[in-house]
Amino acid sequence: MTSRYIAIDWGSTNLRAWLYQGDKCLESRQSEAGVTRLNGKSPAAVLAEVTHNWREGATPVVMAGMVGSNVGWKVAPYLPVPAHFTAIGEQLTSVGDNIWIIPGLSVSRDDNHNVMRGEETQLLGARTLSPASVYVMPGTHCKWVQADAEQIHDFRTVMTGELHHLLLRHSLVGAGLPEQENAETAFAAGFERGLASPAVLSQLFEVRASHVLGTLPREQVSEFLSGLLIGAEVASMSEYLAGKQAITLVAGSALTTRYQQAFHAIGREVATVAGDTAFQAGIRSIAHAVAN
Template sequence: MNASYIAIDWGSTHLRAWLYRDGQCVDSLQQPLGVSRLTEQTPRQVFEQFIQLWRSAQDIPVIMAGMIGSDAGWQTVPYLPCPVTLHEIGAQLFEVAPQVWIVPGLKMARNVMRGEETQLIGAMQLAPADCYVMPGTHSKWVQIHEGSVSGFTTAMTGELHHLLMNHSLIGKGLPEQHDDEAAFNTGLQCGLDSPSLVSRLFEARASRVLGDLPPECVSEWLSGLLIGAEVAAMSHELAVKHVTLVGNESLCRRYRRALAKVNIGSQEIAGDAAFQQGIRSIIDARR
């Protein structure tokens, strides 16, 4: 594949873009200009400032994915209802400017995703599986049946960790936090044992106040608790034996540890690799 194109992952907090010429990445950028951070500029103005310079006179095709297609982004792009094939996702791009498209998100009766669908397109080619786990602010557990996304579930694990550490009594007055495998493992086991969470969350504060948990390790304990609860609940709901993790290495490592404790096998693919393959597949399908 020797196409020239621009791939953009435009989320809530960051804009990331890659310029491909003749199938090779020749430039990239990352800016803290996610759609939730734009106060004085519109997405179109940011695009003109940072991306249009790459296009020159050729109007190189641009494929964007993520929150740029939300009601807070460039333009609201409709969600596609599940079940849906990955080919259908790529075939129903939404054009917001000449040769500039946004990938649609996916929806179910009480759930939505936007951005992960592009990673899924790539992950299904690079690491086929019946279930994908996509850790993050809003973790996704995605079920695949006969080449279609048949359903998915969202766990607000990452956001809950952030809120508790920054806006609750649990995180109040804590020193700088440090990695601590033992604290993570202790929290992990608590989460696996009590996935309902409600009766265990306050232990993050009580254990620290009583001297059982070092104050610099609260974040690790809480991370273990939340991930353990997520994995326990989802493994019971989906009854899966093997999953493919899609995300960054450090976060996937935590999930691998939790999955192993409930006897779920896993393989892993980097989120950026999956995203880039997803965009390439969409470009190839349009040629």
């Protein structure tokens, strides 16, 4: 397969682009022109700048992420789950000459209202690279996905990363703290606490009280809080961990290490796929089809 195509990961705060010839990446570029940082430029103008000299004729462009949201270029409708993996690449939204946006996924039930945009593309790649029944996708908003070889059945979102940031930077929990340091023992202690008592609302102020009273080093508050929140997340998502399903963790290196440690603590082995690797494999599978 020798066709050229362009893959774009266009989020809220940045944009990454790759030019491919078949399976070979010829060049990559990145920009801080996320969909919330266009500075008065149109999405079409930003895309033209980022892909300058890349588009020979109507070279296909396939994009994923917040570019397809209600604050992006054009809304790419959410596909309701259960959804076949193949449906993701079959229901693209056109925004120009051979320029497409990948749809997101949604759940809308009385017991679960959820959306994802961008992670569905990682799922496509992870499904190929490391098939599983449960995919855990840490980040600002961690996704827990139930799937089989053919379909995505359900998913939930846990705001662990954002909550950690807000508490540490914008609440009394982190007020006046010095520069934080890595501390595996503090993370492990927090994880054990969160796993044992996942109803963390009543424990959050204790994090501040602990460093005020000197029982938690002030430089290790971030680590303890991270462990507490991840422990609570893993405990609260225990329904996804029933039985012996294969679990694949899709994340960057730092979060992979942290979540691996958490899963090992509860006696569960997990396979891992780098988030970027999964994303590129997923978007390339769609771009291949578009280019041919």
